[in-house]
Amino acid sequence: MKKLSVKIIVASFLIFAVTTIIPRITFMMFKDLPAQDIVQSDIFLLAMALTAILSLTLFMLAMKYMIINRVRTISYATKQIAQGNFDLQVSVKGKDEISSLSADFNQMVHELKANEYLNKEFVRNFSHEFKTPMSAIKGYAELISQGNLSKEEVYEYSNIIAVEASRLSNLSKNMLQISILDSTSIVKIDQEFNVSEQIRSVIQMMQLMWEKKNIELNIDIEEIQMVSNKELTYEIWKNLIDNAIKYTPENEKIDISLKCENKNIIFEITNYGISIPQSDQEHIYDLFYVVEKSRLKSSSGIGLSITKRIVDKLNGKIYIESGNESKTTFKVVLPKTLITS
Known part of the structure; x- marks a missing residue:
């Protein structure tokens, strides 16, 4: 009763x-x-x-x-x-159902207040990320329009405009993807595909990036036929591999592995030469959060946030391991609604 x-x-x-x-x-x-x-x-x-x-x-x-x-x-x-x-709190008296409702109400207010702060922080961060490439495009376009630059300068500034425009385009695409992920309660998990081939395709697509930094890739991938969402899993591998290459110093190495274990597929990627402090690990999946902003200006802090959302939508888990050693490992565990070859 x-x-x-x-x-x-x-x-x-x-x-x-x-x-x-x-x-x-x-x-x-x-x-x-x-x-x-x-x-x-x-x-x-x-x-x-x-x-x-x-x-x-x-x-x-x-x-x-x-x-x-x-x-x-x-x-x-x-x-x-x-x-x-959001500064209002309801007095909690007794231990009945209305007391529980009051306590839940106070918790809801606390979460809303936190979300209000996060929303303000989001607007600030997004405005900054949007403003930076726009300012560069505007500035260099004005220089070119003056007509007193050499061909070499015009070529250089045009390249900068193209890079910043691409950055702006990627930002817009990523924000759209986050919006879609947040508004979609159920994703389709009905496509059968070779996840091993998918990962190799991502590695090949990014070949110029890791070759430019002379990064050694150690690849240990089992052949696995998976039933999941092909487009979303591709985004997971792309974001994690891209993140590893960005944060790996020149002449270092990256380990990539994929295996089946206890009805799950386990993907691990380890990059050497840098570790992530514990204080940063707690925020690593926050939108626009970037580790060592001064060192890596090209990162917008969106990729890992998207990856975490996708893994959650696919009922999986993502882990990070980064201690005193100069290396960082991301581990993705997805349910084995799949077929192994």
Whole structure:
């Protein structure tokens, strides 16, 4: 039985016990008269009326104290929240259902307040990420439009404009992808494909990037036929491999492995030469969060955030291991709704 129901029942019994005093007093006053005469008397009818009024009044007061006032307080607080006041907290009294509702309400307000801060932080970060390439494009376009540059300068500045335009395009695509992921509750997991071949395709696509930095790739990939969402898994491998190449110094190495284990597929990628502090690991999947911003200006801090969202949508897990050693490992575990070859 619910705690609030118990309170109501107990209050009803107490009210019943209190209000029966009036009829008892009436019978005591006229104890010498026959019971039938007492019941038919006007005084008895008046006593019954007083008993009913007192019972109803006490019951209404009890309901007002136990339920109505508390619900009214939550209703008022809800209206305040709707107006943007996130500093409000509802008093939690007792341990019944309304107390739980009040506690949940306070938790909701706390989360909304945190989200309000995150939304403001998001706007600031997105504005910065958007403004930087736009400023570069505008600045170099104005220099070119003046018409007093050499061919070499025009070529150089045009390349910079192209790079920044590409960066802006990628930012827009990534933000659109995040919006789609956040608004999609269920993703289709019905495509059968060779995930091993998919990963090798990503590695080949990024060949110029890792060859330019003279990075050694150690690849250990099992042949696996997987049933999942082909487009989303491709984004996982692309983001993680791209991230590893970006953060790996020249002449270092990257280890990439894929295997099946306990009805799961396990993808691991380790890049050497740099580790991620524990303080940064806690925020590594936050949108626009970049480790060592001064060292890596080309990163927008979106790739890992997208990767985490995709892994969650596919009912998987992603882990990071980076300690005192100069290396960082990302591990993705996806459920084996798949077929191994």
